[in-house]
């Protein structure tokens with residue numbers, strides 16, 4: 001054990017190696033490309049799905065920051081919140097399991113379960129306890145659980161759903177710095193960066209990183225669930241919460257123009273998708289070898305292609321941040337096979 005009661009996880013001890021940025025092979029002339037005018041641009045993908053812990057992704061970047069905070073604070077149990085398809089819950093449960101630390105997950109009741117999600121199967125396999133409650137009871141349940149653990153003399157470490165909050169935002173400030181370094185090293189500078197935006201800390205971290213460390217790339221979050229103003233407000237809050245921490249004190253850097261949160265491609269809300277998303281997911285796996293899913297990355301990638309072709313954008317260098325979620329790719333395959 002390293003200075004405390006929990007086992008260290010070597011891969012989370014130091015920063016991850018930079019994830020690769022790959023140019024897609026698709027050319028605008030390819031007949032079977034979805035939204036082919038979008039490919040009049042050079043499209044690159046930054047493969048954060050290849051981060052080497054628990055199938056990677058933005059939640060693995062965040063988990064690495066939570067890991068360091070946990071080692072410092074030495075709590076007795078980690079608690080978080082999320083649905084049965086949550087990538088965040090999988091990664092936190094995996095981290096806790098690897099550390100030998102108990103993990104408690106509060107989960108909302110879901111209307112229909114047409115498949116068992118691989119993320120939930122993994123959470124259970126990692127030995128986390130899952131408490132399912134009506135969505136209206138989530139907040140009170142979290143508070144009651146924290147009190148109950150405290151009454152047993154245990155210190156809980158609570159992580160907001162999706163890894164929201166300054167620790168999760170920091171992870172993507174660091175990701176922005178990584179992109180800046182990669183641009184310098186390769187001489188390939190991007191005009192625009194697209195990503196799937198949900199609870200806001202991933203986009204918030206990238207934007208805060210740009211405000212703090214510079215760079216010319218325009219950042220556009222493609223909302224996968226929330227409409228404006230709620231979704232945009234959440235990203236703004238992430239940026240301002242991060243910048244206004246006493247050790248940073250740079251909230252004056254924020255301007256409304258730096259925040260582009262696009263809710264045109266939510267297709268009716270969380271988890272909803274259309275044939276074009278399915279077609280794009282299939283194309284990207286079959287022709288580029290890159291797994292996407294219909295809830296986050298495939299939906300956002302399709303939104304990006306739609307945006308580029310609808311707005312006649314061409315001749316630019318475009319970077320898509322692949323935020324992971326590989327188990328959801330397999331959920332999609334299982335569902336299709338039924």
Ligand SMILES: Cc1ncc(COP(=O)(O)O)c(C=O)c1O
Pocket residue numbers: 057058059087088162196197198199200201202203296297323324325
């Ligand atoms: C694969 C994937 N991409 C993107 C997101 C959105 O991240 P954020 O909630 O930080 O906006 C999530 C959130 O669950 C995710 O799992």
